[in-house]
Amino acid sequence: MTALEFLYRTGFGRLLLKPMASRGLSRLCGAFLDTCLSKPLISSFVRNNNIIEDDYVLDGINSFNDFFCRRIKDGLRVVDDDPNVLVAPCDGLLTVYSINADTVVPVKQSSYTISSLLRDEKLAAGLNGGLCLVFRLCVDHYHRYSYVDSGSKSANVFIPGVLHTVRPVALAERPVFVENCREYCVIDSPNFGRMVQMEVGAMLVGKIVNEDKGASEVVRGAEKGHFEYGGSTIIVLVPAGTAVIRDDIYDASLEGVEIPVKLGEEVGRSLG
Secondary structure, eight states: OOHHHHHHHSHHHHHHHHHHTSHHHHHHHHHHHTSGGGTTHHHHHHHHTTOOGGGEEOTTOOSHHHHHTOEEOTTSSOOOOOTTEEEOSSSEEEEEEEEETTEEOOTTSOOEEHHHHHTOHHHHHTTTTOEEEEEEEOTTSOOEEEOSSOEEEOOOEEEOOBOOOOSHHHHHHSOHHHHBOEEEEEEEETTTEEEEEEEEOOTTOOOEEESOTTOSEEOTTSEEEEEOSSOEEEEEEEOTTSEEEOHHHHHHHHTTOOEEEOTTOEEEEEOO
């Protein structure tokens, strides 16, 4: 039994889980990882996660979080600019689910409702019959993310909560996405309708850092923000009748298998 299985699947483990999933512990860990004292952790992190340092801009790295939030070099993440293409807003492991009667029922995971996820029944109602794209970021992924499409953007909505891990063992036991801290905005896209792009925090993530929260117009591929240390998730909600998902991603999702994707990559196409 792994440590996470112990925490999520045993009675004593669940008692320990409450303080571990608290935002206070996350803030404490994040504060340490922001200091120069955390810099010695970088070399083992690079080695254990097979990170290719030559791919990144590493000037001015003074803490572990500086390295974790590193920028990738120009040209290594090209965003498809075809307006008919639905792109990945981040690197991650992607699964796609249908939204039926407000509910998402992932394979081998806890179900959840879009209205609980957004805490906005009117917005959720407009997404019935649509698609829920879940991009799960592991610690070795690039942790900066971009806007999924161009369009008019709403104000950001922050929903406080706890910070469970987003690994499959937790997703199978609890409706993690409706319990964790999260932040989202609505993008009125000329290509895919009224979309939602949401960032979900996870255990030991210091914080979700969104940049231009007050922007009213955004551009596909422009940087939206980044996560500090930990695995995290980005959820994109697409209205019904606007997009079709790439066949390999769709077929894998039916089996509960995640497909690795990179920021800017085509994951689907517009239905016009």
